Amino acid sequence: MSTMHLGPRHDGWQRPVAVPETLSELHGPTTGRVRLPLHVYSSGMGPGREFNLSVEAEQVELYQIVLSEGRLSDVCRFIDADALVSLWARLWLSPHVRAAWRPLLGALAS
Numbered sequence: 001m002s003t004m005h006l007g008p009r010h011d012g013w014q015r016p017v018a019v020p021e022t023l024s025e026l027h028g029p030t031t032g033r034v035r036l037p038l039h040v041y042s043s044g045m046g047p048g049r050e051f052n053l054s055v056e057a058e059q060v061e062l063y064q065i066v067l068s069e070g071r072l073s074d075v076c077r078f079i080d081a082d083a084l085v086s087l088w089a090r091l092w093l094s095p096h097v098r099a100a101w102r103p104l105l106g107a108l109a110s
Helices: 056-069 072-078 081-090 095-109
Strands: 002-005 017-020 033-035 050-052
Touching: 017 072, 017 095, 050 056, 056 072, 056 081, 056 095, 081 095
Parallel strands: none
Antiparallel strands: 002 017, 033 050
C-alpha cells in the first residue's frame, strides 16, 4: 500500500509524490546502466535517458528524477533503499518531495 503526499500548498500545483510504506519495497539496481521510461523522464533534445549507476553523479540525477517524477512502481523499481539513504543528503529535491519522504526516512529526510 502506498501513500501520496501533496505537501503544503503554495501558489501553484505540486506533483504528488509516490512513497512506499517501507524501505524494503525499494528494489532498484545498484550497478549497471538504467534507462528510464518516457513517462518518468522525457528529455526532448537533451541528454539520453540512460544512467550509469557506477557514476555517482548519474545515480544522483536518476534518483532526483525518479523521486520527483516517478509513480510508485517506478520508485520501487529504480530506487535502492541503501543507496537512497547513502545519497539522500546530496539529492536536490523540492521541499514537498523531502517532506513526503520524512515519515519513512525520519531525521535523515529533514
